[in-house]
Amino acid sequence: MSQEKYIGxxxxxxxxxxxxxxxxGKLIMECLLETKAATILECIQGLRGTLALTFEExxxxxxxxxxxxxxxxxxxxxxxxxxxxxxxxNKSDRVDARKLAELLxxxxxxxxxxxxxxTRALKELGRSYLTITKDVRIKxxxxxxxxxxxxxxx
Numbered sequence: 063m064s065q066e067k068y069i070g071x072x073x074x075x076x077x078x079x080x081x082x083x084x085x086x087g088k089l090i091m092e093c094l095l096e097t098k099a100a101t102i103l104e105c106i107q108g109l110r111g112t113l114a115l116t117f118e119e120x121x122x123x124x125x126x127x128x129x130x131x132x133x134x135x136x137x138x139x140x141x142x143x144x145x146x147x148x149x150x151x152n153k154s155d156r157v158d159a160r161k162l163a164e165l166l167x168x169x170x171x172x173x174x175x176x177x178x179x180x181t182r183a184l185k186e187l188g189r190s191y192l193t194i195t196k197d198v199r200i201k202x203x204x205x206x207x208x209x210x211x212x213x214x215x216x
Contacts, residue, residue: 065111069134070162072155073097073117073126079155080105083163092156097122099129106133116166118142119174140165144172 067090072079075097082091091109095101106113114136117126123139131137140162165171 067109067111067113068163068167069106069109069113069115070159070164070166071115071117071126072158072162073120073122074155075122077155078102078117079159081156081159081163082109083160083167085167087164087167089160089163092159094155102126102129103133106130114138114166116140116162116171118162138166138171138173140171141174 066085068083068085070081070083078095078097080091080093080095081089084090093105095105106115113134115130115134116138117123117140119139119141127137127139162171
């Protein structure tokens with residue numbers, strides 16, 4: 063019998079709803095976790111067999127990807143706009159986690175591109191540089207306007 067487990071996670075800032083299915087689609091576990099690395103890893107490491115995991119792209123996706131990648135055999139960060147099954151039927155975190163596990167089990171999740179960690183760091187540095195240079199330009203404009211106004215009032 064196959065020891066594959068399919069894990070769907072509905073991720074939020076404070077909590078994560080988790081659903082685990084076996085290869086036949088039977089729900090074997092559900093839980094609600096605190097969004098903390100130690101708690102998440104404890105849950106994943108408690109599962110036996112070959113683990114496949116999915117969650118939707120969001121604000122915590124890069125962090126969660128880097129945290130979980132070494133602990134599962136397959137990790138798919140999926141595009142929330144392309145998960146049609148999630149739009150049908152009841153809507154709750156538990157239901158969404160189950161649906162994500164089912165989509166992963168049936169190979170219907172649409173992955174988003176997850177760049178290498180170095181690429182992400184480079185993009186973040188680029189964004190930071192643009193923000194800083196923009197801030198400096200704004201400060202120059204404000205300083206120039208202040209000097210012109212001060213000279214005009216003198």
